[in-house]
Amino acid sequence: MKKYLFILLFLTIPSFSQAEVMYIDDTLLVPLRSGEGLQYRIVHKGVKSGTRVELIAHNPDSGYSHVKTPDGITGYLPTRYLVKNEIARDRLVKVSAQLEKSQAKLAQLQTEMNELKQKYDSLSSNHEQLTRQSESTSSELQKVKSISSNALSLDQRNRELRKTNQELKNEVELLTTDNQRLKDKSETSFMMIGAALVLLGVILALIIPWLKPTKKNDSWA
Numbered sequence: 001m002k003k004y005l006f007i008l009l010f011l012t013i014p015s016f017s018q019a020e021v022m023y024i025d026d027t028l029l030v031p032l033r034s035g036e037g038l039q040y041r042i043v044h045k046g047v048k049s050g051t052r053v054e055l056i057a058h059n060p061d062s063g064y065s066h067v068k069t070p071d072g073i074t075g076y077l078p079t080r081y082l083v084k085n086e087i088a089r090d091r092l093v094k095v096s097a098q099l100e101k102s103q104a105k106l107a108q109l110q111t112e113m114n115e116l117k118q119k120y121d122s123l124s125s126n127h128e129q130l131t132r133q134s135e136s137t138s139s140e141l142q143k144v145k146s147i148s149s150n151a152l153s154l155d156q157r158n159r160e161l162r163k164t165n166q167e168l169k170n171e172v173e174l175l176t177t178d179n180q181r182l183k184d185k186s187e188t189s190f191m192m193i194g195a196a197l198v199l200l201g202v203i204l205a206l207i208i209p210w211l212k213p214t215k216k217n218d219s220w221a
Contacts, residue, residue, distance in 0.1 A: 036062040047069060053082075055067055056074065109189060109192055110193065127172065
């Protein structure tokens with residue numbers, strides 16, 4: 001009589017408790033039955049390993065658990081086929097996908113950094129060339145001032161050279177500003193690549209221990 005009361009209580013508990021998420025262990029196919037035992041009919045021919053199911057209730061005495069599949073089918077299977085975490089195969093797939101994304105992002109940052117470096121080198125070369133032109137113009141201006149005997153011609157030439165010199169200075173300042181901006185952006189890219197490498201190392205350090213096969217719960221065996 002007590003046994004029947006226990007079974008009745010066991011069957012009523014699921015309607016008042018919240019279902020727990022479980023996963024089918026590394027087995028090929030696990031059939032669902034209509035009751036707790038091999039004598040009951042099969043309601044599902046086989047749930048694949050790694051399938052996420054809702055644990056409605058489990059009976060330690062019979063070693064069976066009442067579960068619900070993603071398709072809404074409910075039935076009973078041996079508790080030993082259930083684990084709390086995803087199986088190693090599925091975790092490996094997720095880790096591999098995350099690793100591929102990190103590597104793709106790292107490659108993209110490397111490409112952007114190379115492009116910025118090329119622009120930086122080009123602007124640096126232009127900056128040096130314009131600086132030399134400015135120095136040459138200033139030298140020519142001083143020379144004209146010292147050797148010219150025609151005051152009117154000297155004044156006109158002086159104005160032209162000053163204008164040219166100012167234009168060159170403005171262009172040098174503009175290139176200097178662009179050069180500094182690209183240099184700052186290049187340094188930022190280096191920092192992002194370093195941060196990405198550190199993040200990748202942290203992800204691998206956290207996930208690699210999960211790749212080890214999880215031990216089954218002895219209390220459910």
